[in-house]
Each structure stands twice: as C-alpha cells, then as structure tokens.
Amino acid sequence: MKAVRLEAFAKLEVNIVTEHYFSKHPTSDVVEKEFTMKLQDKRIKFVSVSGVFSFGKPDRASLMLLKYIPPLYGDVLDLGCGYGLIGISLKIIFPDINIHMSDVNERAVRYAKINAKNNNVVADIRAGDGFSVWDEKKFDFVLLNPPIAAGKKVWTKLIQDSRSHLKGKGSLICVGFHNKAGKTIEREMELSFKNVSTLAKSGGIRLYLSRREG
Numbered sequence: 001m002k003a004v005r006l007e008a009f010a011k012l013e014v015n016i017v018t019e020h021y022f023s024k025h026p027t028s029d030v031v032e033k034e035f036t037m038k039l040q041d042k043r044i045k046f047v048s049v050s051g052v053f054s055f056g057k058p059d060r061a062s063l064m065l066l067k068y069i070p071p072l073y074g075d076v077l078d079l080g081c082g083y084g085l086i087g088i089s090l091k092i093i094f095p096d097i098n099i100h101m102s103d104v105n106e107r108a109v110r111y112a113k114i115n116a117k118n119n120n121v122v123a124d125i126r127a128g129d130g131f132s133v134w135d136e137k138k139f140d141f142v143l144l145n146p147p148i149a150a151g152k153k154v155w156t157k158l159i160q161d162s163r164s165h166l167k168g169k170g171s172l173i174c175v176g177f178h179n180k181a182g183k184t185i186e187r188e189m190e191l192s193f194k195n196v197s198t199l200a201k202s203g204g205i206r207l208y209l210s211r212r213e214g
Contacts, residue, residue: 030107039066039089046085046115052108053082053147061145061205062086065175068200068207072097074140074167079158080104080147081125084112090143091121099123102133131161138167144174148181155181159188166212173199174208182206 031050035057036043048055054062062085072094078087081101091099101116101123103109109127116123126133142162146155162172174189176182178201186208189196193210200207 037085037089039092042092044089044092044119046083046088047111047118048083049107049111052105052111053080054085058085059145060203061175061177064200064202064205065143065145065173065207066090066093068202069093069143069173070199070209072141074098075100075138076141077102077134077139077143077165079130079142079144079162081112082108084115084123084125086143086145087112087123087125088116088119088121091123092119100134100137100139101125102128104129130158131165134165138165138170140167140170142166142170142172144172146174146176146181146185148176152181152184156184156188159185160192163192163212168212170212172210172212174210176206176208178204178206 028051033048033056034045035048036045037058065086066089069090072090075098076090078099078101081087081103084101087099087101091097101112106127109125112125116125142165144158146158148155159172159174166172172189172193174185176185186196189208189210193212195213196208196210198206199209
C-alpha cells in the first residue's frame with residue numbers, strides 16, 4: 001500500500017484554556033488558529049478552533065489514518081469529525097466518494113462546514129451524538145479516531161453501533177495509540193465484529209479494521 005505524503009505547517013501561536021472537545025456547546029472563547037497541510041500535490045488550508053479536538057495542528061493519530069488508509073469508495077462517514085481534518089482530506093484523496101461527517105460538538109460542525117467550503121469539498125455535515133443524526137443511513141466505511149477522553153462507555157458504544165450502520169461488507173476503521181486504549185479498541189472491535197486486523201503500525205499508533213460479515 002502506497003503511503004500518502006503529508007506535511008503540516010502551523011501558524012499563529014496562541015495560549016488558550018483547553019475545554020472538553022466532546023462538549024455539545026463549548027463555552028470557551030472562540031479562538032481560531034490556521035494551518036496548511038500538504039496532501040500529495042495539494043495544500044489544504046484548515047481553520048481550527050478552540051474547544052474542538054486537535055486545535056492548531058493535525059494530531060498524530062489522524063495523520064496516521066490518512067497516511068495508511070486503504071482505498072475508499074461509496075458512502076464514507078467520518079464519525080466525530082472535529083473541524084473536518086479527516087473527512088475533507090479523504091474527499092480530496094478519493095474524489096469519487098460520498099463523504100459524510102458528524103460531531104456532537106456544534107462548534108466543530110460549524111468549522112467543518114467552513115473548512116469544506118474553503119477547500120471546495122462537497123460533504124454532508126451534521127451535528128449530533130453518535131449515529132443519532134443518520135437514522136437508517138448505512139455506509140461502506142465508518143472512520144473513527146475514538147474520543148478516549150470522553151470515557152470508555154462513550155467510545156465503545158460508537159464501535160458497537162457502527163456495525164448496524166454499515167452496508168453488507170462495510171468496514172469500520174479505527175486509529176489509536178497502542179498503549180493508550182489501543183488494545184481495548186482492538187478488543188472491542190473484535191467483540192463487535194468477530195474480526196479485526198491491523199492495517200499499519202507507526203510510532204506507537206495502530207490502524208485497525210473490522211469488516212461487517214453477514
């Protein structure tokens with residue numbers, strides 16, 4: 001599998017009080033921080049914002065997912081999209097996919113829409129908890145960087161609920177730090193899907209895939 005070349009260039013150093021990125025209505029002051037990410041032969045500009053995960057620069061786990069993601073097709077959901085780093089980038093890598101994005105954090109969704117528009121990406125972006133905003137919608141791929149700080153009960157439910165929102169042979173792809181809940185992520189995927197494989201390993205981060213069967 002050919003790795004995707006990625007580089008990130010951050011600007012605007014700002015000191016800010018952190019806030020839980022899984023809050024529905026962040027109360028912190030809105031502070032923006034822009035960065036540009038080089039993706040293959042394109043430069044993608046993002047506006048990140050306080051109160052949303054990965055403020056100021058792309059996080060290592062998301063970059064790992066983008067670097068080693070297998071070929072995608074059909075309907076793809078970026079679950080817990082933040083300000084749109086993964087979903088927008090994947091639409092640029094795989095222009096033929098139908099990208100869907102959602103997050104419980106309404107500020108995150110607002111900025112995901114801004115970033116999609118700024119990068120000329122067409123995406124279905126919704127605010128809501130887990131799969132609650134997708135009703136009976138089913139996907140070929142669900143992508144998840146589990147919100148570990150939200151607590152095990154929250155992110156394990158996202159893994160468990162993914163199966164019923166996948167098409168016949170659809171796949172859940174999760175990324176995580178191996179020594180920081182990564183082993184638990186792998187175990188929960190195995191329990192929910194009866195299969196799990198490791199797509200890539202790098203710098204203590206693992207990329208896992210489970211396929212819906214039957």
